[in-house]
Amino acid sequence: MITLPGIAIQNKIYESSNSLVYRGIRDDGVGVVVKMLKLDYPSPQEITRYRQEYKIIRSLNLEGVVKAYNQQDYQRTLVIILEDFGGESLEKWMHKRPNIFCPMPLSTFLGLAIAVCDILG
Incomplete structure (x- = not known):
């Protein structure tokens, strides 16, 4: 399980060949979904793709599209902090x-x- 400052990770909700997805709660009580690259040493292309994914999600301000709160480094990879809509x-x-x-x-x-x-x- 991962440890992020300001977020209490509750459980893993999904795993693919590329990503791990966890449900958590921020210190302010807001539910979040934490999505991260699965590999300990992702390639530069994978890092770039994740950065682009975050930018695209962040730019979409549409009803029904999950909100992207933040992207941050975690050890040697990236995590994206997303809205938890309870899905x-x-x-x-x-x-x-x-x-x-x-x-x-x-x-x-x-x-x-x-x-x-x-x-x-």
């Missing part, structure tokens, strides 16, 4: 329902798909 990874959500052919009711899926399309539009 759950779709993969984790689906694994809670392994015996159901359709893991999401059609009405829920369509509502989510329409909202995503509106945001992307």
